[in-house]
Structure formats: structure tokens, C-alpha cells
Amino acid sequence: MKDRSIFIVGSAGEGIQTVGDVVARALLRSGVSVFTSKEYESRIRGGNSSYRIRASGPNAPRHDADVILALNSTAAAHYQDTASSNCLVLGELSPGGEGIRVPFQALAKEQFSSLLYANSIAAGCLGAVLGISQELLADTLCERFSRLTEEVLRLNVDALALGYKHVLPSLDASSTIVLDSSSSAHSFISVHDAIALAAVAAGCRFMAAYPMSPATGIMTTFAKDPELGVFVEQAEDEIAAINMSLAASAAGARAMTATSGGGFALMTEGISLAGMTETPLVVVVAQRPGPATGLPTRTAQEDLNFAIHGGHGEFPRAVLAPSDPKDAIDAIYRAFDWAERFQTPVLVLSDQFLADSHFSVMDISIPQTPVPSGLADPSESGAYQRYALTEDGISPRLALGQSEHLVRIDSDEHTEEGHITEDLEFVRPAMVEKRLEKMRRLKREIPPPDDYRTDDAETVLISWGSSRGAVVEAVDRLRGMGQRVGSLHFTTVWPLPQLSLPAEVKYWTIEGNATGQFARLLQAEGDIQLVGKIERYDGMPIDAASILAELAGDHSEVDA
Amino acid sequence: MIPIEQYRTTAENQWCPGCPNFGIQTALKRALGSLNLAPHQVCLVSGIGQAAKTPHYIAAHVFNGLHGRAIPAAIGIQIANPDLKTIVTSGDGCIFGEGGNHLLHAFRRNPDITVIVHDNQIYALTKGQGSPTTRRGEKTRMQFDGVAIDPSQMLATAIVHDCTFVARGYAGDLEGLTELLKRAIEHRGFSLIDVIQPCITWGNHPVAWYKERATPIPTDHDPTHRDRAIALALEAPDSFPIGVLYEKPAREVFGETYRQKVGDGPIFKLPPLAPSIIQSRLKAMQIHPAPRVGA
Structure with a gap:
């Protein structure tokens, strides 16, 4: 069987990340490709959050689950609407909920006298359902928690075995999942990992930034790995961050900074300064829904106009919006190269979805030489x-x-x-x-947009940035239904390349905002007739199902 | 000793004739000359304002950035190229007002830069509004009934934060100011020098008023004594004791830890990172399938 969506749900701080990480890595070690994403509330403890694993499917999000592992019953109830037909629910069930009940906490307390072992029991249960060998699961767990003492590690392995054995008798042929696997190695990497490593490889040596979700991870990568040789400073505010980075660049150090929309608002004077002083500078803007504080831990593509126009006066700039780790490496190299050669700011737009998703990628590589000095x-x-x-x-x-x-x-x-x-x-x-x-x-x-299956297409979906995986999946699914659909996906969103688009095709734009920012940009820059705009602005990433539903004129799936 | 003619530039001077900025400019040139700092060894950094135009009138590398942002810019430059003597020269509105937050955090970082504040207690370029150091009650072209809030006490604040060199100078005392600037520039770590400067166009007091109040710090003052230094700093704005208020030599300088790892000199001269470092990080993210064992 192919393409399984597994949601591990619970409250913040409960351990969904731990369970998810162990299971996702164990799947990868079983030769199954995984795509993981996270959605969570802006809090440290409590609430409802999920770690989502898409196994042996495309690197794109799914809004529904084939397996739900619930760490608590409130979460089980909260996420029950995401269940696909034949969804297996496992763990702490909601009152009256169907599925395999495993009382993780009670078992942990009873068998190990500590709630701390509940997550390993849960990982064991989920591993069994997914057909991962117990040995491999245990091995992955030990690798992930190598910092723990041998005694604690042994108890966790025992807990995992308990969970595994506990759930096995409840499984029958219909509930055991067999996933497609291969013998190829995958890199399990996020777009922000790729951005940080590519920036260092491109020659970045200086980054001053102010912590802001979802951009903080880039600075953290540099801070925790001094061998990368980046001078990293947590500035007092985004204004200091951009002025430090820009001036370091003026003094010859290749520099970048990163922030989200609110921080970028503070940086705009500095963007204008980079334009006026003709100083190379790369700025990553990891988007989240606004305005103002908005939804700090959710995703959006709302800052396109802001990235293109933020900053007073008129000056050159480019804006890149990568969609996956490979694309991000290209975009970062291009950004540093353009910044050096055109002596101007270059912006890279990412978002919470990209920041918190890990992709399974084969043959990923980063150039061996830095961007030439300008x-x-x-x-x-x-x-x-x-x-x-x-x-x-x-x-x-x-x-x-x-x-x-x-x-x-x-x-x-x-x-x-x-x-x-x-x-x-x-x-x-x-x-x-x-x-x-x-x-x-x-x-x-400016390179042309990425052209996917448009040759004979009657309908073309136009998208930019993080939605590429979902759009490609939508095209494939529509093609599978016999529809002639293709897509044009933009990674460089400013300036736009010269486009000559056949007039007889039906064009739809797809983007994560409510006002069709990219649609307007296209219409302002070129002659294009759109038949429709698909706009998602609920804070969740664009997924293939919602695209299909919108194209079919059915909005129910988008609201789910 | 480099003659001060070598610091001349071709830029047209935009200051009011007779402005005490000229005194600060001359003192800075003399200090650089007597420290044998050639123009290309110095980077002058400023924000916006009349004082912030100083870098255009002294031959050196120049970063004339945004209003209030001279300090973060200077920190970026100092880290990128520690071989440069990086000196901020900007006004009280720029450093204490718009850039106040950056100053507070610069005390904490202790970067090896010098900050010269042309403190004329007025916004001159925007034509006479109150500044953070305008005395309470003084009438301006914005505060028509007099400034209703107290002046900031940034030197005392600097000392509270253990800023490693805190001095007050007077623009009308060329020789004394030159000596103070030399000490500030030679100091390793963050040095702040507040230069009291009459504004001959918008100021509320004649030059003589300042001259009376700008008196040398008593010779028995111990600049390592924090409480006495704070007390001296707090005499402003009624009087301006001139000299080094506070000096603390041994504190880690910002960026030292990084330099211990990557070595000295400008960052652009550092050898490129070994590609194997990046490749090893990529490799660590790679997950190889293990032989499958049946469940």
C-alpha cells in the first residue's frame, strides 16, 4: 500500500515530537520515504498539536490521517475530524471513540513507575502498526537518545517493547500497514537546514538576528555549530540585526539575517539602506499569518507584496521563494550571487510550513565552492x-x-x-x-518558472514558494483522472521573468493569502487572464486535496 | 605623528560658521595624527544629523548610515574587520535618542569601538527641537512651554552597566579634548565620550555659560570607583565635570571568542571553510535503510 498519513497528536510538551521523530527515522531506516510537518499552538505547554508523517507519498502535506496516535483523549477528540475513511485510531481514545485503546500513561506508571516512559510505549505501538521491526525501532530510539544513561535507555527500550507487544494482538491483516520501501538512502532535511548549510557554503560568515518564529532555526544552526565559522549575534532588535549585518557586509564579510514579517517591518529602513549604499545583503523572511502578531506558529504566504515593496525609495532587489530543500540551496546560492554582483539586497521568502517540515530527498548536494567574491x-x-x-x-x-x-x-x-x-x-x-x-x-x-506537465494542458495552475509539492501532487492526481492539467511554479517572484503564455489555456493561481497577491503581480507585469484564484488563509499549508476541491467548486475540504 | 592636513577631504562643509563641531573635528584629527592612525586604518561611522556629517570632513573610511543606527553598524564593521579603528561620531539625538537601545546593549557587549557624542542638547538639523539631554524647562522650537520631561543620564547609565571607558569632554577645549579622544581611542573595549557642545544657532545658553560649567574633574578622582563616577556623571546638566569619569580595563571584548576560533584579521581574508565540513553536516542528515527484519 502507498501513501499513508500518520498524525501523532497531543498537547505541547507532551512528546509528539519525540514519538514522531523516532518513528519517522525508523521508517526511513526501513527504506520508506517520509515527509513530516508540524502544526502547533503558540504556547509552551498544553493545547492541541500534531506531528504529521506522510509515508511513501510525495513531499507534500495531507490534511487527513490514515492513522492517528493520540497521546491524550482531548487531542483524540480534537483531531477526530481529520480521520480518513478506515482511519485507525490508537492510544488514548476520546470518550466513545473507536480504535485500539492503549493507556500509555497508566501502563507507564504501572510498569515503570514513571510517566516519562509513556512516549516510548507510544512509539512501540505506532511502530508495530506501521510494520517496523521492533529491533529497528529500538535501535533508532537509542540513537536518538544517545545522551541518556544506559539504564534509562534500557528502560525506554523495554517500554517500547511493551507498547509493541501490547498492540500486536489487536492488529489483523486489515489494520497492519505495509509501506513501499526501497534500498535508497534519503536525506531527511528541512528547508531551513538547507538554507543555513547553503549559506555557509556560499560563504556567509556573519549573521545578526533577533529570535522570531518561524525564522529562529537558521540562526540556531549557526550558533550550535561553531565549526561552521559564522559569527552569529543575537541582536537587541531587528533594527540592530540588519544594521550589523549590512555594515559587516560593507566591511567585506558575507552576511545575512533572518526574521518573520513583524521583524521585517523593523528591518525595512535597513533594506532601503542596503539599496542606497549598494551593499550586498541576504535577508530571509519566514512568513507567518499577520497582520501584527497574527498566528505566530502557523503558516501563510502573506508577505509577498511586503517583501517586494518594503523599504522607502526606489532601488533594485530580488525576491526568491524556494519550495523544498534542493530549491532552497539553489535559491540561497542565487541570492548571495545576485547580492554580490548587483550590490543590493536579496530576499528569500520561506514560511512556517517550510521551517517545520522535513523532506526525504535523494541526491541532495551543496556546491563545493562559495559564491565568487564581488x-x-x-x-x-x-x-x-x-x-x-x-x-x-x-x-x-x-x-x-x-x-x-x-x-x-x-x-x-x-x-x-x-x-x-x-x-x-x-x-x-x-x-x-x-x-x-x-x-x-x-x-x-531571472529564470523561467518551473514548468510541470503543461505541454498539452488545458488548465495551468500557477503557484509560488512553498506550495509546489501540493500543486504537483494535484496535477498528478488530476492527470490520473484524465484531466489535462499542468503547473507553472515560480521560485523567483521578483522581478518576474518575461512571460509569453498561450491565451487559450485556463489559468488558476494558488497562494496562501486572501487577496491574491501573486495573481495581481502577474496581472500587473504581463497579459494574463485568470479563470480563478485559490487562496488559503486559515493558517494551514496548501494541500492537494484543497486544490482539487476548489477546482471542483467544492469548498468543504478546504474548511476541514 | 601624522600631520592633520592629511585628514583633509574635498567635501563641502555644511556646518554653521563657528560651530563647535569644528573644534571636535580638529581634536579628532589631532588625536588620530598623534596616534599615527593613517586615514585608511580608521573607519568613521555616523548616523544622521549635523554631527553625523563629521566623517565626510575627515579623511578615513566612512559609513554614514541611518539615524540612530551608528552603533550596530560600527559593531558589524569592527567584527568584520578588527584591523580598523572604528569610531562613531554622531549627535546626542542619534546616539541617546533614536539609538538609545543600541547604546544600552553596546555596554553589555563591550565592542572595541569608540563612540563620540556631539552633545549640544538640541536637534539642530531639524531646526531646534528638544533632545534627550535638553534640560527640563528649557524652551525650544517644539517644546514652546519648556521641555516637560527630565534629561537622560546616559553617562551614569553607562557606568551602571560597567561600560569600560566613560568620559566627558568639552568642544571648546581643544587640547583637553584631543587628549581625552586619544585615551578613548586607545582604550581596548567600548569607550564612550560625551562632548559638551554649545549650539550657537538654536542653543539656549551662550558659550560662556558652558565654559563656566565645563570644569576639570578633580585630580583626586579615582576612575575605577564606580559610585563616585556615577555621582560625577549625575552633576550634568547643572555642571559638566570634564575628564575620564570611569575606566575599567579588564573585560572580555566582543568577538574575542570568535577570533580565538577563526584567527585574526578581516573576515574577507579568512580562508574559505573546508567543503568537507558542509559535506559532513549533509551526510549526518542522510539515513540509510537497514536490512529489513520482519515484525
Whole structure:
């Protein structure tokens, strides 16, 4: 059997992450590919949250579950509507709920005199249902908790065995799940893991940032792994974060920062400063639903307009929105490269869904060499001028302190030398033109959107950023039903490439906001007639089922 | 000793004729010259305001950024290139007002930078509004009935935070200010020097008023004595004891731990990271299927 969706549900702090991680890794070690995602409330303890594993299916979310493992009965009741037909519910059942009842906590207390072992019992139960060998499960658990003492580890293995054996008699042929497996190794990686590693490989050496969900993980990766050589500082606010990073870049250190929408609001003056001072800077904006504090732990694609327009005045920039780890590595390399060569800010949009999802990816690789330095050779300069007017708008860039050539970087409108100017007749228009010429040159490098099965398509789904997996799955499912559907997916969302789209095709846009931000952008930049817009703004990721439902004019699945 | 002519630039000066900013500028050039810091060894950082134009008038590397943001910018530059002497030169509105939060956290970090505050107790470039250091009750072109809130006490705050070098200078005392600036620049760690500066255009007091109140700190003051240093700092805004209020040598300088790992010099000169480090992190994320054992 293929494509199984497993939800591990409970309250925050109860251990769904632990159970989920052990089971997901054990599945991978069984040769089964998994895609995991998380949805949770903005709190440390309590509430309802879920760790979702999609086994031997595509790297895309599913809104319904074939197996629900409930760590408490409140969660079992909360998530019962997500059950697919023939869903197996396991664990602490809701009052009157059907399924295999396993009292994890009672068993833990009875057998181990401690509630701490409930999660290992749960992992054992779920592993048995999924047909993972007990030995492999135990081995994975020991690997995951290698920091524990041998005694505690042994007790956890015993607890796991207890859960495993407890549930086995309740399983019959119809309730045991057999998953597709292969002998290939998968990398189990999140988009934010990929962003951090790719940034280091691209040459990033400096990051100042302020913690904000869902962007914090990138900074944490650098902080916990000093060998990566990134100077990382938790700034007092996002304003300090971007000014530190930008100035470090001006002094020759390849730099980035990361935040979410609210933090980006504080950074916008700094984005404008990067534009004016022509300083390379990569800024990751991990989106969550707004406005204001919004839904801090949920997902959205609401900050597209903000990323494109945030910052006063007119200056060049690019905005990239990767969809998966491989795409993120490409996007980060491209972002640092464009930032270096066009001496301007480049934004990378991610979101909570991407931050908290792990993908099974084969053959993932990161380039062995950093992005080439955009710094000029000081020996080639005569009298140096930081903002020398050139045909392509790009001035040879020296870093502060790179040589005896004095570098003057100025946020005021400036002369070629970098001094304040009020010359409105020549210098101001020339500097405006210089900056905008860089945008024209940048636009020539924009790759076309990713084209999936559009050759004979009558309907084309247009999407951007994190929704690619869901859109591709929707296309495949519609094709399977005999419909001629394809998709165009954009990773570079600003500037847009020149598009020539056949007029006779029915175009739909799909995005995670309520106002069709990308749809409007497309219509403003090119001649395109849309037959419809699919917009999701409930805080959950776009999934194939909701796309199919919307296309069919049935909204029930979206509301589920 | 580098002659001060070598710090001349071609930028057109935009200060009011006779502004005490000229005194601060000259003192800074003299201090740099006597410390043998050539223009390319220095990075002057500022925000926005009349004082923040100083970097354009002294030959050095320049980062003239955003209002209030000179300190985080200077920290970024200092970490990226510790070979540069990074000096912030900006006004009281920029450093104490718009950038106050950054100053507070700079005390905690102790970066190896010098911050010179041109403290004229007024917003001059925006034409005469009260600043964080304007005395209570003084009338301005915004506070028409007089400033209704108390002035900030950032030097005392600096000392409370154990800022490693805290001094007060007077723009009209060229020689004394030059010496103070030299000590501030030579200090390893964060040095804050508040320079009392009459505003000859918008100020409420004549130069003589300042001169009377800018008196040297008594010679028996012990700058390692925190409580006495705070008491001296708190004499402002009624009087301005001039000299080093507080000095504390031994404290870890921001970025030291990082430097112990990656070595000295500008970050752009560091060797690239060994690709094997990235590959090993990627490899750690790879999960190989184990031989399947039946359940």
C-alpha cells in the first residue's frame, strides 16, 4: 500500500515530537520515504498539536490521517475530524471513540513507575502498526537518545517493547500497514537546514538576528555549530540585526539575517539602506499569518507584496521563494550571487510550513565552492570612487578597510566619491539611473518558472514558494483522472521573468493569502487572464486535496 | 605623528560658521595624527544629523548610515574587520535618542569601538527641537512651554552597566579634548565620550555659560570607583565635570571568542571553510535503510 498519513497528536510538551521523530527515522531506516510537518499552538505547554508523517507519498502535506496516535483523549477528540475513511485510531481514545485503546500513561506508571516512559510505549505501538521491526525501532530510539544513561535507555527500550507487544494482538491483516520501501538512502532535511548549510557554503560568515518564529532555526544552526565559522549575534532588535549585518557586509564579510514579517517591518529602513549604499545583503523572511502578531506558529504566504515593496525609495532587489530543500540551496546560492554582483539586497521568502517540515530527498548536494567574491582588486583602482558611474550601473566595490583606497558609504544621496550631495541637475538623476540600471540587468537573469506537465494542458495552475509539492501532487492526481492539467511554479517572484503564455489555456493561481497577491503581480507585469484564484488563509499549508476541491467548486475540504 | 592636513577631504562643509563641531573635528584629527592612525586604518561611522556629517570632513573610511543606527553598524564593521579603528561620531539625538537601545546593549557587549557624542542638547538639523539631554524647562522650537520631561543620564547609565571607558569632554577645549579622544581611542573595549557642545544657532545658553560649567574633574578622582563616577556623571546638566569619569580595563571584548576560533584579521581574508565540513553536516542528515527484519 502507498501513501499513508500518520498524525501523532497531543498537547505541547507532551512528546509528539519525540514519538514522531523516532518513528519517522525508523521508517526511513526501513527504506520508506517520509515527509513530516508540524502544526502547533503558540504556547509552551498544553493545547492541541500534531506531528504529521506522510509515508511513501510525495513531499507534500495531507490534511487527513490514515492513522492517528493520540497521546491524550482531548487531542483524540480534537483531531477526530481529520480521520480518513478506515482511519485507525490508537492510544488514548476520546470518550466513545473507536480504535485500539492503549493507556500509555497508566501502563507507564504501572510498569515503570514513571510517566516519562509513556512516549516510548507510544512509539512501540505506532511502530508495530506501521510494520517496523521492533529491533529497528529500538535501535533508532537509542540513537536518538544517545545522551541518556544506559539504564534509562534500557528502560525506554523495554517500554517500547511493551507498547509493541501490547498492540500486536489487536492488529489483523486489515489494520497492519505495509509501506513501499526501497534500498535508497534519503536525506531527511528541512528547508531551513538547507538554507543555513547553503549559506555557509556560499560563504556567509556573519549573521545578526533577533529570535522570531518561524525564522529562529537558521540562526540556531549557526550558533550550535561553531565549526561552521559564522559569527552569529543575537541582536537587541531587528533594527540592530540588519544594521550589523549590512555594515559587516560593507566591511567585506558575507552576511545575512533572518526574521518573520513583524521583524521585517523593523528591518525595512535597513533594506532601503542596503539599496542606497549598494551593499550586498541576504535577508530571509519566514512568513507567518499577520497582520501584527497574527498566528505566530502557523503558516501563510502573506508577505509577498511586503517583501517586494518594503523599504522607502526606489532601488533594485530580488525576491526568491524556494519550495523544498534542493530549491532552497539553489535559491540561497542565487541570492548571495545576485547580492554580490548587483550590490543590493536579496530576499528569500520561506514560511512556517517550510521551517517545520522535513523532506526525504535523494541526491541532495551543496556546491563545493562559495559564491565568487564581488570585491574589486584594489591594485586596479586609481583614484577610487565607491559609486563610480559605469555603463551597467555596477561600481567596482571595495570593502571598508580592504586597502589604502578610502571607501565612503553614504545613506544620503551621494557623489561618486560617496559624499553628501544636493546636485539635483546631474548627480541625483545619474545615481537614480545607476541604481535602476542594475535592476534592468538583474531582470535579464531571472529564470523561467518551473514548468510541470503543461505541454498539452488545458488548465495551468500557477503557484509560488512553498506550495509546489501540493500543486504537483494535484496535477498528478488530476492527470490520473484524465484531466489535462499542468503547473507553472515560480521560485523567483521578483522581478518576474518575461512571460509569453498561450491565451487559450485556463489559468488558476494558488497562494496562501486572501487577496491574491501573486495573481495581481502577474496581472500587473504581463497579459494574463485568470479563470480563478485559490487562496488559503486559515493558517494551514496548501494541500492537494484543497486544490482539487476548489477546482471542483467544492469548498468543504478546504474548511476541514 | 601624522600631520592633520592629511585628514583633509574635498567635501563641502555644511556646518554653521563657528560651530563647535569644528573644534571636535580638529581634536579628532589631532588625536588620530598623534596616534599615527593613517586615514585608511580608521573607519568613521555616523548616523544622521549635523554631527553625523563629521566623517565626510575627515579623511578615513566612512559609513554614514541611518539615524540612530551608528552603533550596530560600527559593531558589524569592527567584527568584520578588527584591523580598523572604528569610531562613531554622531549627535546626542542619534546616539541617546533614536539609538538609545543600541547604546544600552553596546555596554553589555563591550565592542572595541569608540563612540563620540556631539552633545549640544538640541536637534539642530531639524531646526531646534528638544533632545534627550535638553534640560527640563528649557524652551525650544517644539517644546514652546519648556521641555516637560527630565534629561537622560546616559553617562551614569553607562557606568551602571560597567561600560569600560566613560568620559566627558568639552568642544571648546581643544587640547583637553584631543587628549581625552586619544585615551578613548586607545582604550581596548567600548569607550564612550560625551562632548559638551554649545549650539550657537538654536542653543539656549551662550558659550560662556558652558565654559563656566565645563570644569576639570578633580585630580583626586579615582576612575575605577564606580559610585563616585556615577555621582560625577549625575552633576550634568547643572555642571559638566570634564575628564575620564570611569575606566575599567579588564573585560572580555566582543568577538574575542570568535577570533580565538577563526584567527585574526578581516573576515574577507579568512580562508574559505573546508567543503568537507558542509559535506559532513549533509551526510549526518542522510539515513540509510537497514536490512529489513520482519515484525
